[in-house]
Amino acid sequence: MNGNEITVQRRSEAWELFRAGLGEHHPIFVSVLGICSTLAVTTAVRYAAVMAGIVTVTLLLSALIVSLLRRRIPPTYRIITSLLLISTPVILLEKLLRLHAPAIAGELGPYVGLVITNCIILGRIEACASLRSPKMALADALGAALGYGTVLVAIAASRELLGTGRVMGYDIAPAWYPSCAFFQRPAGAFLALALMLALFRHLRGTGTKQGSGGTCGCSRADTPASGNGGGV
């Protein structure tokens, strides 16, 4: 959300909100949100793609509903209402996944349910959807979801390639490649994210402001809860 959003045209404002999710307010690299799932489900591209899809659908639906109801939700019960609204699509999507792709559902396990506590969703709802019109909320949510999804798939592709020599079942690496299993393991996940983060910051210039250790974006999502005396 820019400071000059009042002066710019409505249409470009939605565009700006959308673009912020891919650049200056990138949910993973700048706000440092949703790290848990970013690391946990990126051992293979298909898991990452499923996860990105679930988060995108959940984020869009909950942002739309919160935005439509924003004048009716009392501020005191804001967080618990948002959590209930978020959990509805998550539970439905988990059921659908179990039904149609039981192998992937088994592999993702509890991480599907943990989408509810993915702070990107609560963060976007708190920062935008609970204040703005449905159109703006959707633009903002789409940007954040796209920023999250692309990074998730990119990390998964690099981890799958380096760790197994294959991507999506295709042999990419030459036969002499030793398949460095390190990248399939948790330690490799942390390193892959750190390197991806360094690349992002290098491309945007290292001056990019970042939710540094002290101001981790999640504490922003936490603050309203503590303000309500733990209203979650």
Next chain:
Amino acid sequence: MSGSLTGLFLSSVFTGNIALTGFLGLCPFLSLSRKPALAAAMGVSVTFVMTVTAMLNWLLMRYVLVPYRIEYMQILAFMLVIAALTQVLELFLDRFAPRIFAAFGVFLPLVAVNCAILGVSLFASFREYGFAETLLYSLGSGIGWTLAILLMGGLRRHLIFCRPPAALGPVGIVMTLASLMALAFGCLAGVGG
């Protein structure tokens, strides 16, 4: 799961560390590891709430959700238990143990939205642990999380002597350290049996 309860406990502290291999509770892990005193207090709160909610959720799952065939309400029910417990604990401590409340009260609302708490309850149910297994798994996970955040705090204090690549930034370097710590914790495989 391996039959040995000791093994389960040890593996949940080390090789299956909830922060370093389960990637849960990473937000406070990143933000609080700079301040060891806060990290220790947060660790105690997380361990306590994690163990108690995992037990309550196990009972809830066993005696309410499964008999009435409403397992799909699991996530919602677990979250309500966690939120209610932290709220009740906050009131209770404020009333009866003001000194403990002064030390840990601020962390309770933060604990309520910590994904590690919900994650441990979900993992215990997903792996179909029994009561004793759930107890040891949740206790071990809490201790492991506290250990990881304290160790990270120690490592970060040494960063003032180093000049990490500027592109990594404050978060990137912690991620890199976490990668090395995960590697070290992973090498303890076999301790858990």
